[in-house]
Amino acid sequence: MTEQAPLIHGMEDSPRGKLLSAAARLFRQHGFDRTTVRAIARETGIQSGSLFHHFDSKEDILFAVMEEVIRFNTQRLRDLMAAESTAERRLLALIRGELQSIVGDTSEAMIVLVQEWRCLSPDRQQQALALRDIYEQLWLDVLTELHQQGAFRADPFIMRRLLNGMTSWTTNWFHHEGSVDMEELARIMLERVIGEQRG
Amino acid sequence: MTEQAPLIHGMEDSPRGKLLSAAARLFRQHGFDRTTVRAIARETGIQSGSLFHHFDSKEDILFAVMEEVIRFNTQRLRDLMAAESTAERRLLALIRGELQSIVGDTSEAMIVLVQEWRCLSPDRQQQALALRDIYEQLWLDVLTELHQQGAFRADPFIMRRLLNGMTSWTTNWFHHEGSVDMEELARIMLERVIGEQRG
């Protein structure tokens, strides 16, 4: 993905939106510390000083990227689950949604969320964690339901950690042109939870 | 300089060994970019200028940390597997070994290996990848054997990626005082591959 995808659709035309998209891409590509405010400004098409009319500091930009992507993807998971009638199908929807966020439309920001976490001040980490908790609760609810149905024996909390590891790690290897597509990958991951079904 | 275990046993007393241990710990804690050579020197008990008698650049230190940890853990996996007679037990040994490397004795360097990868120049990335390939081949051999035995249906290559994600992610949540220990966690991960066995 070299062409610039907006962090969130519909926001790409505002100065703030362009700035966040450029920042997310640069943060992912070079890391927060190696991305200069001048580079962000250049990519956004403004001067370096102008950047500070939109954000008070470079760290604020990082936080905004993270906040937007957590909120956006929390809502996406909610929407995807709403259409599903069984716990198993809801889990598949969650996996699909998280994969989409990590290797699809919000991949830049999602990678930044994981990789640049420690560049956030402790205060900001707390704020982001609070948002993250809401996101995680969606997973825990579904996994707990499945666990009670006997779909798997392991602790739902640990199962979520394993799933989170599987999805996050795709960043290091998954390509859309590869031998497996996102839909199939989601199903393979689902099987790590409920077992490979006979048939 | 605390009670920190050396990166690799037996090397802790050489200047180079102390330096690499300090660097690994600092790189993990603050990130490569936020670790100054002065901080590494201070922790090692030398002056900042002396550091450059051991390494030509800060990046060289990072590469050395990564190289050592890959070599060390490759050998560890070999040793652990040698004692096992079945493919399933060999896989469990690999998982145990990788978990040990990530949350146990070489955790600082392993986290650095993942998190600071992009701080390596492309040349160095290639060199490290070559070492990494040897390590990965150990996994692929065992997983391919299990796959041929019908232990699971998914592509062994993808299965390795999923396992790698699960083990790497432990960095973000596993604690030795938590509700599950490393041995149990290794078994749970194994079950993600071969299914939860009735019993």
Added chain:
Amino acid sequence: MTEQAPLIHGMEDSPRGKLLSAAARLFRQHGFDRTTVRAIARETGIQSGSLFHHFDSKEDILFAVMEEVIRFNTQRLRDLMAAESTAERRLLALIRGELQSIVGDTSEAMIVLVQEWRCLSPDRQQQALALRDIYEQLWLDVLTELHQQGAFRADPFIMRRLLNGMTSWTTNWFHHEGSVDMEELARIMLERVIGEQRG
């Protein structure tokens, strides 16, 4: 915008007057260089861009503050002297008036006049000096008269410098709630010129 007295009575309601009052207070409090035009605008109740419809530059504001306060206090000294019949009483009136200007109604601007003098361009310094000369001539006339009467031996020019130092320095220590009031202080200063009179 607090209960701050206007720089000059009757001017407080015009935009220019409010602006100069705010500027004088801020320049005194934080210094010219550390006062931003945004801060002046905020205190005045306008936006930073609007400020430049009233003054061409930040330095122009400083100059205006200085010019106003010199003119105002020159006239005050004239008025106070007009009511006095002897040179000694006229000198006391001058001291009272200068103290009033420094610790009383125009204190902000007077302090700025002394402290921020070098922030004025050389051109502007010349203009302000010309106004200052008129002010100083009032003092020299009275002191020369007293000197000719034999009230003191020292050079009137130097005596003025000593008095000016005494009054200016009050900025660093005088408080209205202190052990000595302005009237008494004026008398004590007068005695530095004509000696402590036996009573």
Added chain:
Amino acid sequence: MTEQAPLIHGMEDSPRGKLLSAAARLFRQHGFDRTTVRAIARETGIQSGSLFHHFDSKEDILFAVMEEVIRFNTQRLRDLMAAESTAERRLLALIRGELQSIVGDTSEAMIVLVQEWRCLSPDRQQQALALRDIYEQLWLDVLTELHQQGAFRADPFIMRRLLNGMTSWTTNWFHHEGSVDMEELARIMLERVIGEQRG
């Protein structure tokens, strides 16, 4: 005085001494805020980065200038007083010494001490005030003694403030080529305290 006088004799050859002298001169000439660290470095003959091997911040340089000049002049007053046998002669020695410090060898730093006081952080202001108190106590002791001898009626504390104003203000007018020399000026100031003596 265009040729660079050292802040304190004997110190001019160390990097730190050269740096403090250059800083004092520049701070006096352009003010603390308008003096750039690059300018200080240039005058000192080093690069801007090297400056921070000697001082942690620009403010530290300001504080060092102030601390040195207070300490140096406190000792000078002590030495000058030690040679005098009467309170009146000790007061003259103090006035001479303070004049010397303000218009003589430490004039740059003394002016900085007064003019750039608010550029110091509150913490540093407290530290400098503690040193200043020791200096002021020398004056209060002598003035109190004279007051008890009946040499003047006014409060010794206020008398010190008036003297301080007179000496500080010389900065704005005194020149060594002028109609009055430092020795004569000291005597004129002394007479502001004890009256013009007949004879």
Added chain:
DNA sequence: AATGAATGAGCGTTCATTCAT
């Protein structure tokens, strides 16, 4: 007049690296 986003030169400070000792 008023607005407020944009400018861009310049600020204090950092830090990997060098090198004379």
Added chain:
DNA sequence: GATGAATGAACGCTCATTCAT
């Protein structure tokens, strides 16, 4: 080998001033 002062390019950020609206 070891030192630590010196380097100088680059950093995040500031702010007086401009100007299209």
